[in-house]
Amino acid sequence: MSKINLIEKFNLFSDKWSPKIIAQLNDYHFKLVRIQGDFTWHKHDNTDEVFIILDGQMRMDYEDEQIILNTGEMIVVPKGKNHKPFAEKEAKLLLIEPAGTLNTGDKKDSFTKEEIEWI
Amino acid sequence: MSKINLIEKFNLFSDKWSPKIIAQLNDYHFKLVRIQGDFTWHKHDNTDEVFIILDGQMRMDYEDEQIILNTGEMIVVPKGKNHKPFAEKEAKLLLIEPAGTLNTGDKKDSFTKEEIEWI
Numbered sequence: 186m187s188k189i190n191l192i193e194k195f196n197l198f199s200d201k202w203s204p205k206i207i208a209q210l211n212d213y214h215f216k217l218v219r220i221q222g223d224f225t226w227h228k229h230d231n232t233d234e235v236f237i238i239l240d241g242q243m244r245m246d247y248e249d250e251q252i253i254l255n256t257g258e259m260i261v262v263p264k265g266k267n268h269k270p271f272a273e274k275e276a277k278l279l280l281i282e283p284a285g286t287l288n289t290g291d292k293k294d295s296f297t298k299e300e301i302e303w304i
Numbered sequence: 305m306s307k308i309n310l311i312e313k314f315n316l317f318s319d320k321w322s323p324k325i326i327a328q329l330n331d332y333h334f335k336l337v338r339i340q341g342d343f344t345w346h347k348h349d350n351t352d353e354v355f356i357i358l359d360g361q362m363r364m365d366y367e368d369e370q371i372i373l374n375t376g377e378m379i380v381v382p383k384g385k386n387h388k389p390f391a392e393k394e395a396k397l398l399l400i401e402p403a404g405t406l407n408t409g410d411k412k413d414s415f416t417k418e419e420i421e422w423i
Contacts, residue, residue: 187371187379188371188373188377188378188379189377189378189379189380190376190377191376191377191378192376208354208378208380209352209380210352210353210354210380210400210401211351211352211383211402213332215354215378232330233328233329233330234329235327235329235334252306252307254307257309257310257311258307258308258309258310259307259308259310259327259334260306260307260308261308261327261328261329264330281329281400282329283330
């Protein structure tokens with residue numbers, strides 16, 4: 186029940202593409218992640234996924250569109266929709282999705298994080 | 305699927321204690337709200353509730369504790385826990401909770417908003 190300071194939590198880690206859980210709302214997790222470069226094309230067949238850009242700029246690639254997102258902007262990636270996050274420089278994001286959602290969705294590769302740490 | 309700019313959305317309204325829906329994640333709503341002064345003591349018997357402070361300062365009163373929250377901080381109010389938000393000056397918040405969650409929970413009074421507008 187204590188409060189969570191997002192900047193303090195970001196200072197606890199520096200690795201990229203490795204989400205950390207900071208809070209739980211019913212059966213949903215709030216995760217912080219630092220991203221840079223290209224991620225894996227993937228989709229989540231059973232859930233939407235929210236990205237909130239806390240610092241920096243990212244691009245969400247869909248198969249038919251690219252959307253630039255800056256600090257203070259958010260996007261809901263619909264379930265079943267192929268997407269690929271990208272950031273030229275490091276960006277800091279807040280992700281919100283059901284607990285147990287795999288970061289690479291329907292794909293398994295070197296980006297896949299089976300175990301997500303609470304910080 | 306288009307992006308949502310939080311500041312632009314806040315510029316669409318000025319009323320206090322009147323949440324506006326800006327996004328849906330599965331069966332959860334993301335709501336922006338401007339708050340100032342004292343709200344109603346209430347609880348949500350069936351859901352946790354997330355408050356993220358986007359601008360300003362607020363205080364979350366519990367029966368046994370008061371928690372000051374500043375910009376960039378968040379709190380999860382557990383289901384069933386009596387709480388009362390307060391802000392001396394206007395603060396801007398992002399709320400995340402299941403669609404249909406009543407703002408005053410188990411209470412009905414002049415703060416109750418039965419209908420929540422999408423913006």
